[in-house]
Amino acid sequence: VSEPEGKEGAGTVLLGLVLLLVVVVLAIDAAGNPELQRRFGRDPGPALQPRVMLGLLGGGALVLIAQGLHRVAKAGWRVGNPLAGVDRLLLPAFMVACMLAFVQVAPVLGFLPTAIAFTAGWAVILVAQDEGLRLSWRLAAMIGAAVAAAGAMYYVFQRLIGVPFP
Amino acid sequence: MVPEILAAMVTVLTDPVGVALCLGGVLLGIVMGAMPGISSTMALAVLLPFSFGMTLEHAMLFLIAVFSASVYGGSVSAILINIPGTPGAIVTQMDGYPMARNGRAGEALTYALLASTLGGMLGWVILIVFAPLVARAALAFQSPEYAAITFFGLTMLAYASPGSTFLGLLAGVIGLLLATIGLDAITDVARFTFDQAPLQAGLGIIPAAVGIFGFAEILRNIDKRSVRVSVISTIDRILPPWREARRLWPMGVRGAIIGAFVGAVPAAGSAIAVTVAYAQEKRMSKDPERFGTGIPEGIVAPESANNAGVGGALIPMITLGLPGDSMTAVLIGALLIHGMRPGPDMFGTHIGFVAIVYVALLFAIVATLAIGLVGNRYIARILRAPRALLVPGITLLCVIGSYAVRNSLFDVVVMVFFGALGYLMNRVGMPAAPVIFGLVLGPILEENVRRAMIINNTWTVFFTRPISLVIIVIAFAALIYPAIQHLRARRPTSA
Numbered sequence: 001v002s003e004p005e006g007k008e009g010a011g012t013v014l015l016g017l018v019l020l021l022v023v024v025v026l027a028i029d030a031a032g033n034p035e036l037q038r039r040f041g042r043d044p045g046p047a048l049q050p051r052v053m054l055g056l057l058g059g060g061a062l063v064l065i066a067q068g069l070h071r072v073a074k075a076g077w078r079v080g081n082p083l084a085g086v087d088r089l090l091l092p093a094f095m096v097a098c099m100l101a102f103v104q105v106a107p108v109l110g111f112l113p114t115a116i117a118f119t120a121g122w123a124v125i126l127v128a129q130d131e132g133l134r135l136s137w138r139l140a141a142m143i144g145a146a147v148a149a150a151g152a153m154y155y156v157f158q159r160l161i162g163v164p165f166p
Numbered sequence: 167m168v169p170e171i172l173a174a175m176v177t178v179l180t181d182p183v184g185v186a187l188c189l190g191g192v193l194l195g196i197v198m199g200a201m202p203g204i205s206s207t208m209a210l211a212v213l214l215p216f217s218f219g220m221t222l223e224h225a226m227l228f229l230i231a232v233f234s235a236s237v238y239g240g241s242v243s244a245i246l247i248n249i250p251g252t253p254g255a256i257v258t259q260m261d262g263y264p265m266a267r268n269g270r271a272g273e274a275l276t277y278a279l280l281a282s283t284l285g286g287m288l289g290w291v292i293l294i295v296f297a298p299l300v301a302r303a304a305l306a307f308q309s310p311e312y313a314a315i316t317f318f319g320l321t322m323l324a325y326a327s328p329g330s331t332f333l334g335l336l337a338g339v340i341g342l343l344l345a346t347i348g349l350d351a352i353t354d355v356a357r358f359t360f361d362q363a364p365l366q367a368g369l370g371i372i373p374a375a376v377g378i379f380g381f382a383e384i385l386r387n388i389d390k391r392s393v394r395v396s397v398i399s400t401i402d403r404i405l406p407p408w409r410e411a412r413r414l415w416p417m418g419v420r421g422a423i424i425g426a427f428v429g430a431v432p433a434a435g436s437a438i439a440v441t442v443a444y445a446q447e448k449r450m451s452k453d454p455e456r457f458g459t460g461i462p463e464g465i466v467a468p469e470s471a472n473n474a475g476v477g478g479a480l481i482p483m484i485t486l487g488l489p490g491d492s493m494t495a496v497l498i499g500a501l502l503i504h505g506m507r508p509g510p511d512m513f514g515t516h517i518g519f520v521a522i523v524y525v526a527l528l529f530a531i532v533a534t535l536a537i538g539l540v541g542n543r544y545i546a547r548i549l550r551a552p553r554a555l556l557v558p559g560i561t562l563l564c565v566i567g568s569y570a571v572r573n574s575l576f577d578v579v580v581m582v583f584f585g586a587l588g589y590l591m592n593r594v595g596m597p598a599a600p601v602i603f604g605l606v607l608g609p610i611l612e613e614n615v616r617r618a619m620i621i622n623n624t625w626t627v628f629f630t631r632p633i634s635l636v637i638i639v640i641a642f643a644a645l646i647y648p649a650i651q652h653l654r655a656r657r658p659t660s661a
Contacts, residue, residue, distance in 0.1 A: 161219035
């Protein structure tokens with residue numbers, strides 16, 4: 001049994017712990033909600049489904065933790081470098097951050113300028129990722145096409161479909 | 167039903183906007199389905215906002231065209247670049263790509279197209295024959311039966327999830343839990359809202375679906391370092407030899423029957439249908455060892471099954487309001503936005519709309535054949551569309567799609583949350599689609615369980631009504647079957 005097996009097992013343990021954390025947070029919230037403790041006559045009440053699902057998810061999380069620990073133990077407790085491959089998460093994390101920034105900035109700057117900045121910026125990032133960042137006609141064309149795409153989408157949804165953008 | 171279908175055909179054919187939307191939907195569906203990294207569900211989710219300004223009938227014409235055509239589109243990238251555009255095309259690549267490498271790319275695409283059309287047509291026939299029967303039976307259903315069949319749909323996630331059965335079920339539970347966020351529909355009690363006003367309305371199905379199927383795919387796309395794929399772009403001979411094609415049609419029929427019936431099982435999905443159809447043909451073949459080497463038999467059966475599954479998946483959607491697969495889950499969200507709640511009543515109160523759905527699917531199948539025959543030669547060029555343009559453009563569509571449902575930026579945050587969740591679940595090998603099934607089925611399950619309890623005041627009602635009992639027994643059997651199989655596989659063989 002090899003180190004990758006141990007690493008996968010550690011990942012399973014981590015997944016189980018995250019799910020267990022979610023269950024604990026939601027269970028605390030539910031316990032602090034007096035409305036969920038009320039009785040509603042013949043209706044089993046609004047707490048039924050959350051309780052059953054929290055129970056199932058909590059049980060599932062414990063099974064995952066046990067499975068993961070079993071695999072790590074089989075691998076001789078060798079899990080390799082737990083941070084290996086984390087760099088692959090950087091660009092997706094940056095995209096998520098950009099999206100959250102989009103939501104904050106759009107009401108201030110307006111939807112269209114924000115959308116143009118977003119699409120043009122990401123066109124540059126992806127061209128740079130694919131072929132390195134250098135001034136070229138291809139880069140200019142990509143930026144131009146991305147800006148045009150943002151403008152076209154804005155026009156279609158704002159003018160033709162009637163979506164009231166900020 | 168026939169007069170209604172004929173009337174709907176006349177309505178659609180005499181409506182230039184409807185015809186244009188159907189053709190546009192087919193074109194977009196094929197192109198987006200063909201692009202690696204854009205699944206059919208993603209195509210449907212990101213194109214959904216275009217339907218917001220349409221009438222319900224136009225929206226269905228457009229969305230069903232995208233739905234049906236993208237299923238065929240998925241086979242194009244499977245054949246030309248060895249990357250399935252959709253889960254249903256996973257089997258097609260096994261013979262499609264070797265066939266294309268053997269210099270028969272055009273013929274492979276045409277086989278996929280003809281099999282898709284045959285499967286689509288047979289799936290359509292099965293839809294119009296069986297949907298009214300299921301709806302009639304469903305009229306006798308009360309809350310216990312609805313709760314039981316929803317439970318059955320959830321147990322099917324054990325089979326629908328690629329990879330770990332257990333993780334698939336756990337993902338479904340996450341969806342069911344997330345479905346409880348917001349004000350309870352019966353008592354108005356707030357659940358898990360953390361004093362945030364926008365959460366009181368709950369998590370929208372569309373922002374969640376756009377996030378899981380659209381934004382998560384974008385995140386997966388950008389975490390790869392400069393992925394270059396080699397596209398087989400030499401497409402010379404399009405029409406396959408007549409004698410060979412004539413020999414293959416029974417396989418298409420068998421695949422279609424498997425696809426339509428597996429597709430009709432709530433939450434089962436196309437990946438199962440194509441795998442079963444392929445395995446069946448391989449088992450029946452005199453030369454099973456030739457499968458996987460680039461033979462048309464390996465394309466026809468799964469492609470036919472894949473497209474027949476579209477008609478099959480629409481059966482539980484129209485008759486019970488339950489998703490047959492992830493795409494019908496998105497379609498249910500679209501119908502709810504347009505104020506239509508699918509269910510058995512539709513055959514009484516909205517029979518004209520049901521006929522429009524039938525006609526939309528039929529037109530989409532025919533239009534896919536026409537556009538595919540003309541466009542297959544050029545489609546390889548589209549596969550080279552630059553990522554730097556696609557990723558920001560599709561991300562912007564995800565933003566607009568989730569915002570436009572309620573004109574709420576909070577829904578964009580919900581979309582981003584589900585996108586990140588779907589991406590992380592994929593990274594740890596947990597299927598994300600069951601979360602959406604849970605989100606769709608959760609309120610139906612809860613409402614019917616509680617309504618049954620309020621009316622009957624006993625838990626035994628689910629086991630004392632015959633239909634409910636049978637469905638629950640089948641559901642439990644389906645649930646424990648993978649575990650039994652797993653245990654059997656692990657049992658050491660005696661020497």
